[in-house]
Amino acid sequence: MKLILLGAPGAGKGTQAAILQEKLGIPTISTGNILRAAIKNETPVGLQAKAFMDAGHLVPDEVIIGIIRERLQEPDCENGYILDGVPRTLAQAEALEAAGIRFDAVVAIEIPDERIVERMGGRRVCEVCGASYHIVSVPSKVYGICDVCGGRLVQRKDDKPETVLDRLTVYHNETEPLKGFYEARGILKPVEDRPTVDETSRAILAALGCEQ
Secondary structure: OEEEEEOOOOOOHHHHHHHHHHHHOOOEEEHHHHHHHHHHOOOHHHHHHHHHHHOOOOOOHHHHHHHHHHHHOOHHHOOOEEEEOOOOOHHHHHHHHHOOOOOOEEEEEEOOHHHHHHHHOOEEEEOOOOOEEEOOOEOOOEOOEOOOOOOEEEOOHHHOHHHHHHHHHHHHHHHOOHHHHHHOOOOEEEEEOOOOHHHHHHHHHHHOOOOO
């Protein structure tokens, strides 16, 4: 199954991607991670991206799409994948389609803005490996310490209320229109956020028609 998870910042995409990865046995492809790997491995597209970054420019969509295309050709993606971080805009969605990259379903996690602001205030991220937690809904086993690597958990500037409101405005303007794009293709699966992570996971799996 080839999936995209859509939702506002703080909607729980990363948490749900990790659960779906385990339940469906397919990898989560994080744009940030594959960009770093392509640069480290000095692939042709990775070198292109590095040139833009070294010059202080944003990496253009066509280079990002090229890196995704490279990654999706690896053996672990043969049975499907979950795309995380792209597309963020209609232009990126159109570029993925033009590159022949198709999806079986696009899950849109629906959650009110006010709940996002409240939720992100409790989010903590590992400063070493980037694993994400929440002090109430997804706490680490030891407070302030990452379960994965033992790194310190910190609150990002991005998770402070004033920054969250700015990010929500960008999401509504640039990313939310993707719902209409994928609805027109008959693959949009809207899922209302539930009170717990497990309930939301079950709702997503039900929307995908997967046995639980």
